[in-house]
Amino acid sequence: MKLISRVLLISLSALFMSACSWWGGEEEIQPAELVSFDQEKKVKILWSASVGSGLSEKYTKLTPAVNGDAIFASDVEGKVSAFNRLDGKRLWSVDLDTPLIGGVGSGPDQIAVTSEQGEVIMLSSLDGAELWRQQLSSETLSPVQMNTDIAVAQLQSGKLVALDMASGERLWTYDSQIPRLTLRGTSAPIVAANLTIAGFANGKLVAVLNDSGAEAWSRQVVTPEGKSELERLIDIDARPLYKDGVIYIVSYQGKLVAVSARDAQILWAQNASSHQSLAVGFGNVYVSEENGFIQAFDQGNSASIWRQTALEYRQTTAPVAIGNSVAVGDFAGYLHFMSQIDGHFVARYKVDSAGLRGDMIVVDDILYVLGNSGRLAALQLD
Numbered sequence: 171m172k173l174i175s176r177v178l179l180i181s182l183s184a185l186f187m188s189a190c191s192w193w194g195g196e197e198e199i200q201p202a203e204l205v206s207f208d209q210e211k212k213v214k215i216l217w218s219a220s221v222g223s224g225l226s227e228k229y230t231k232l233t234p235a236v237n238g239d240a241i242f243a244s245d246v247e248g249k250v251s252a253f254n255r256l257d258g259k260r261l262w263s264v265d266l267d268t269p270l271i272g273g274v275g276s277g278p279d280q281i282a283v284t285s286e287q288g289e290v291i292m293l294s295s296l297d298g299a300e301l302w303r304q305q306l307s308s309e310t311l312s313p314v315q316m317n318t319d320i321a322v323a324q325l326q327s328g329k330l331v332a333l334d335m336a337s338g339e340r341l342w343t344y345d346s347q348i349p350r351l352t353l354r355g356t357s358a359p360i361v362a363a364n365l366t367i368a369g370f371a372n373g374k375l376v377a378v379l380n381d382s383g384a385e386a387w388s389r390q391v392v393t394p395e396g397k398s399e400l401e402r403l404i405d406i407d408a409r410p411l412y413k414d415g416v417i418y419i420v421s422y423q424g425k426l427v428a429v430s431a432r433d434a435q436i437l438w439a440q441n442a443s444s445h446q447s448l449a450v451g452f453g454n455v456y457v458s459e460e461n462g463f464i465q466a467f468d469q470g471n472s473a474s475i476w477r478q479t480a481l482e483y484r485q486t487t488a489p490v491a492i493g494n495s496v497a498v499g500d501f502a503g504y505l506h507f508m509s510q511i512d513g514h515f516v517a518r519y520k521v522d523s524a525g526l527r528g529d530m531i532v533v534d535d536i537l538y539v540l541g542n543s544g545r546l547a548a549l550q551l552d
Contacts, residue, residue, distance in 0.1 A: 201482070
């Protein structure tokens with residue numbers, strides 16, 4: 171554990187792969203062995219390309235971004251590249267000569283990356299030309315989110331900072347007052363036309379006004395429980411997911427909660443623990459739990475539809491829905507495809523021997539995966 175600016179950060183890799191712990195034990199938690207099954211579908215690689223050095227030894231998540239027919243990705247050493255997402259042709263590549271974290275955020279004609287030193291760097295999506303840089307007070311571990319007017323960064327320190335899209339000028343700051351003990355990571359906000367919605371390490375889901383940064387509403391979606399600091403550790407690292415007037419959010423050692431976007435009332439809650447973002451499909455909300463279980467809940471009434479337990483402690487990524495399947499990656503670089511109906515495995519494919527950690531993207535039934543080695547791949551499930 172590492173003390174940074176009064177915030178105690180816990181390495182998730184240590185949490186998941188080892189139980190040797192704060193009390194002196196040395197017991198190793200072993201990931202589940204891969205199970206055999208009859209593959210019902212085939213995975214087809216459309217193209218793959220090198221983005222750069224990948225993640226090296228750093229525990230961070232680099233997430234690509236799609237805008238139109240282009241996909242953008244970065245590596246930890248400062249290289250940012252754009253590709254045609256249909257055929258993999260490299261459109262441009264730039265080296266910013268500064269270590270990057272958090273992945274790529276995409277706006278109308280711009281993309282944003284964040285540096286280890288706490289900078290937001292805005293680039294043209296057309297040719298990678300640097301438009302501006304803005305120094306923030308702490309690092310941003312999730313992609314910057316944008317609309318046509320503002321870019322919003324969610325800082326490890328618990329702040330939201332809104333920047334002018336054209337100039338990078340700081341417009342407002344919202345401070346959530348996070349607890350001392352948090353996971354290393356941050357949620358990424360939803361930036362709509364008039365509101366920005368974000369989840370924080372204090373268990374609150376908050377909406378702020380885009381024109382001023384004033385709080386529009388705040389809802390405590392999870393409350394700490396237990397006697398010790400570790401037992402009371404809660405954190406929202408997953409990005410809120412909006413679907414049909416409802417915001418879904420999940421927390422570490424907390425709950426999966428459905429909140430009305432109209433009046434911020436909690437519609438339902440189910441016990442769940444995850445730091446990964448959610449996916450929806452077939453009327454379900456999909457959760458990649460901290461222990462590697464994948465669970466589907468009914469969007470309307472929160473009933474548990476199915477639970478796939480065969481990926482226990484395989485450090486599963488955030489889920490994505492593709493066709494009638496839902497996919498997750500794991501620490502060994504495998505993609506696991508499950509039926510959205512009952513959760514049984516339909517396909518498996520090893521895409522990166524260095525492992526998978528960042529969020530994946532599905533556009534037009536094409537799955538885009540950035541592996542830990544820095545290889546970006548486009549796949550289809552037939």
